């Protein structure tokens with residue numbers, strides 16, 4: 001019989017073999033502890049990829065429900081398969097859409113932003129409307145593989161433009177008077193934002 005640990009290992013191998021970026025072990029471990037400590041039950045994720053992080057978040061507690069969004073067809077189809085393998089179809093709602101075309105009325109205790117990094121400010125502005133009163137917005141890849149710290153390593157102009165956008169998002173969070181954000185050097189850099 002295939003067990004959960006094997007299935008998780010297989011998803012990680014698939015991500016590696018197919019160049020699908022997924023959250024680091026350190027990043028997901030932090031988020032799972034945060035979910036437990038803060039009794040988080042309703043989660044919105046922007047950027048499902050193959051379902052790896054949403055599955056691990058859902059496995060934290062049986063009462064957790066997740067809505068997650070993915071616009072890439074191949075990754076979406078892989079996520080559908082993975083969610084089924086873990087029998088989490090009842091608790092994870094996977095939307096095959098561009099996040100900017102998604103309109104949600106529900107409230108969430110946690111919004112996890114992990115999609116196109118250049119769009120982080122727009123994702124934050126759009127989905128903070130769905131945040132419960134005492135909720136949290138977590139954003140991944142604030143360090144962007146160390147490149148935010150050391151721009152000299154970047155040769156491509158596109159990549160340099162992207163890093164500037166990640167930095168601009170950092171400034172947006174830092175100067176946001178409605179939210180207090182902690183920047184954590186965990187995994188690829190997490191921003192943890194709470195309404196003030």
Ligand code: SAM
Nearest residue numbers: 022023047049052053070071072098099115116
């Ligand atoms: N959260 C996933 C995990 O850790 O397992 C990884 C997500 S991956 C870093 C980012 C994903 O966001 C990609 O699969 C990409 O196709 C998707 N994405 C980017 N922009 C998007 C958008 N506007 N709407 C929906 N999905 C988007």
